[in-house]
Amino acid sequence: MKEQVLIQAEKKKESSGDVLVVKHLYKSFGSNKVLNDFNLTLVNGENLVVLGKSGSGKSVLIKCIIGLLMPDSGVIELFGRNITDLDHEELDKVRAKVGFLFQSNALYDSMTVRQNLEFPLRRHWMHVTQQEVDNLVQEALEDVGLAHTINMMPAELSGGMRKRIALARTLILKPEIILYDEPTTGLDPVTGKEIIELIMTIQKKYRSSSLIISHDMTCVRLAADRIVVLINGRCYAEGAYDELKRSVDPGIKQFFE
């Protein structure tokens, strides 16, 4: 009965459109106040970019959202459920619907590409057959155009290929929200652009919502429906690319020069 009510509440929230809401988020390390009353809303189906300088706390923000870091205070609602209140099991259920692309890719370097992609499927190990696993792995690899690397080790791949494999691993469970931590950093501009285009294509295919963290303006221009500028741990400004580009505020202007 309680379950039923919860599911209904969840449905309601989803149809209302906000899949992720961050309210009054505070996080500091010692005296270093990284996030200071940060607010953000991700609407179903949109691509939201969080723009911020290196060290501004973008990775900290995204790690709080996925529950890898515990915020000092504040609310983080994923699909209408405050993840800071959830126990481990419930958090895990919410996480199953959220994909996370690490800044460093975080590929398992002792496993082959196939094993890397199979790993998230362990979550559903009781409900999927080996045939289904193989199909999912194949499909995810084809999505990123790297079907031939299936038996290679991550160390044998180039930086761009590794990013694609990491993307395929993130997508294999067809998440409803995908969190990207600087998907183009460390790649040359051409490869970076390819990755962004790939992200956009996949976004259309699976109709997911994305939160993209970046300071790469090409990435921002191509991907963003809406931008949030993160300065001093706060949401400094918000708007579409063209709006922010016209801004005369020096804090915003610095990104567009």
Place this chain on the structure above:
Amino acid sequence: MQETGDVSVFAIRFFKEAFKPRYEISEFIRQCFVIGYKSLPLIGLTGFIMGLVLTMQLRPSLIEYGVESQLPAMVGIAIVREIGPVITALIFAGKIGSSIGAELGSMKVTEQIDAMEVSGTNPFKYLVVTRVLAATLMLPVLVMLGDAISLFGSYLGVNIRGVTSFHLFYTQVFDNLAFGDVLPAFIKSFFFGFAVGIIGCYKGYYSAKGTEGVGQSANSAVVVSSIVIFVIDLVVVQITDLLNLN
């Protein structure tokens, strides 16, 4: 001191998580194979040399006292009771402790442990519980194999001067070994294995960021577990003494 507390907390977490499903059986079996197989050649080689050298070193003294015939018995007791378990455990710490420390350390630094966490696999269970259990179970096996190879080395040592049959040698060794010699040695090797596993995992799991952090984890995993091995040895000797097992 602070660290002793942290390792204890880590060990308590190990016992809590080890008995909760889901059990990572296939990873555990893989780790047993990796851990056992990786250290076997080294342990075999050192065990063989130890047995041989010990025998050759002891012979002159025993001749002096006129008890050369006791050579197999002496060597047997020394190897089975003390030298076998301790040397094997120290080599195990050097080989396996460092590799666990480095492996988990680099997984930590490159966010692979976080990646497991978000993809719904408990990394503590998948990485730590399997490795600690494998180390705890494999070391006693390695100690027994090491003892056997050592005794074979010793047999060759006895045979360098004078001829003894294989059968006679082993009869002499085992006639002089009591249950009270074998049991404590066997039991303490479980503790040695557990110590190497848990310390290696702890050092890796809480590795400092950066490549340097990984090296440090591997290094201090070996240093700390070697010291702990001697401490456990000391404690076990005291206990067997108290219980009057020999």
